[in-house]
Amino acid sequence: MGGGAAGFFGAIACAEANPKLRVLLLEKTGKLLSKVRISGGGRCNVTHAADTPAQLVQHYPRGARQLKEPFRQFGAPDTVRWFESRGVPLKTEPDGRMFPTTDSSETIAQCLLEAARRAGVEILLQTTAERIEPLTGGGFRLVLSGPRVLAPELAVARVLVATGGAPKSAQYDWLRQLGHAVQEPVPSLFTFNVPDSPLRELPGVSVARARVRVAGEKLEYEGPVLVTHWGVSGPAVLKLSAWGARRLHELNYQSTTLINWVPDFTEDTLRQHLQEHRGPHGRKIVVSNPLFGLPQRLWRTLAEQAGIGAETRWNELPAKLQNRLIEALLRTALPMRGKTTYKDEFVTCGGISLGEINMQTMESRLVPGLHFAGEVLDVDGITGGFNFQAAWTTGHLAGRAMSQAG
Template sequence: MGGGAAGFFGAIACAEANPRLSVVLLEKTTKLLSKVRVSGGGRCNVTHHCYEPVELARHYPRGGKQLQEPFRQFGAPDTVRWFEARGVKLKTEPDGRMFPVTDSSETIAQALEDAARRAGVRVLTGTAAEHIEPGPEGGFRMALSGAQAPARELRAAKLLVATGGNPKSSAYDWLRRLGHGIQEPVPSLFTFNVPNSPLKELMGVSVAHARVVLAGEKLEYEGPLLVTHWGVSGPAVLKLSAWGARRLHELQYTGTALISWLPTQQEEPLRQWLHQFRAEHGKKTVLANPLFGLPQRLWRTLVEQAGIGNETRWSELAGKLQNRLIELLLRMPLQVRGKTTFKEEFVTCGGIPLAEVDMKTMQSRRVPGLYFAGEVLDIDGITGGFNFQAAWTTGYLAGRAMAGV
């Protein structure tokens, strides 16, 4: 169940491992692989160039420890080989993200659809399973609905649930009725809304390396940062939101984010460096000469926020104003008041607790014959191809186990 990355991968793995089986994939909408198609700005961030299982698992705020062994069975290098064997070569970008050389997500979607067709997977779109119950003699009975549903009922010996994440707890009620617990879902991978941001006029300005700290919490992350018209985004913010998903939910997405524009600098060495700079370049105006490689528009805002005049020279800069500038460079406070989902690449923290799943086969420990893959599990990774890798891995293991391999 589920026509996304995990569902397709599980169906293909099952059908290829045992061609005698009848494998049916159900998708309630008319669109297949929709998240694959929008990922990475339409390029599809397939996986990450992190080939060591323990290291790869460190990129998952939830599920990392439990994924170490599954990654040994099917990890990032296996994903690369899988797609290359089907005519799709991947490339690695400087930050480790891996994309098809075509830079088109359609390449990935088409490869999956073609592989499913060749393996004999029957794909039914516009078909939802409204009611699922264990059959009297094993297996499952599903009541189908939808304009394209081929029948009112479908029976299956084994069932793979790859329905993705959902921010609404009620969306998991049918799994509760089957006997499973649910880790309450909350959003992950989101940007920060800062309604009264002093950076509001800097939309589009980016910094390659910044640190974001949530004041009063043990939450921080470094990486590229992007100023938006609603607040701040970029990998530093998105990854922080993933690690702090549950805590930020508890805080109702409010708090103070402290931005360091110079994350490699300590305060005292920075103060000494500025002292030397002033001695050597005292005639330069502060505003017109950005330091540390910061974008000019950002430097101007920091200088203005520090209360430094447009014509003030470094030799004339009062100590109090320099202290303000240093504070803004290292700990600029932004009042976060809400979140915004990152484009259409939303991720949910929560789902089926991993203690209720055999991670070697992805089979339910509570309901024999029931398997899980992808984001319906309480697994989520940071941005960078990690969520897709979890989908490929869990789908592959589930499909093979269902095939009896």
């Protein structure tokens, strides 16, 4: 159940492994593979270049330990081979993200649709399974609803739940009724809202490498940072939000974000560097000559916030103002007052507890024949193709296991 990445991969794996089976894919909406189509700005970040499970699991705030063995069975190299064997080669970008060479997510969507068609998967759109009822002799009765439903009930041997993450806890109640525990869902992968940002006049300014930290917490991440109309974004912020998803939720997204724009420096080495810079560049105006490769607009704003005048030269800069500049470079304080979901790519932290799942087969330990895959599980990765890889892996393992049904 679920017409997304995990659902499709599971259905295809099941049908290909046992062509005699009738495999049905149920999707409650009229659209298939919606997240695949919008991911990566419409390019689809299929996976990440990681040769080993040990490399992959480092990028999962939830589920890292439990995913190690599944990744041995079907990891990123297997994903690359799967798509390439179906005529869709992937390319690797410098940061490790992997995309189709066409740079079009539609290539991935069409590949999955064609693979499902070839395998004989039957797709039922606008069909919702309201309840899953285990039968005494094995198998399940699905209670269906929707405008295209031909019968209110459907008897099946096995079920794969690949319905994705849900933002509200109540949306998991139908699975709780089967006895499964659910880790409460909270958002992951979001940007920080800073309505009173001292950088609010700099939307679009980006820095290739900065360190973002939550004051008073052991939460920090280093990487590209983007200043936006509403606050800050970029990979460093998104990844920090993933690692800190539960703690930031507890804080009600009210905290102070500290940005270090020059992470290679300590306070002492930065002060020494500025002192050495002053000598040969004493006649240069401070605000007009950015250092450390920082964008001109950002440098000017930080210098002005430090109280440095528009005409002040380095050889005229008082020690007090230099100290303020050092503080701004190392610890620009931004009062976080809420969050914004990253584009349309909603990701949840939370879902079905992994302790209740056989991670070799993705089968429930509580309800035989019931399998789970994708974001409905308490698994989530940072940006970079990791959430899709978890979907491909768990879907594949679930589908292969389900193919052994009678």
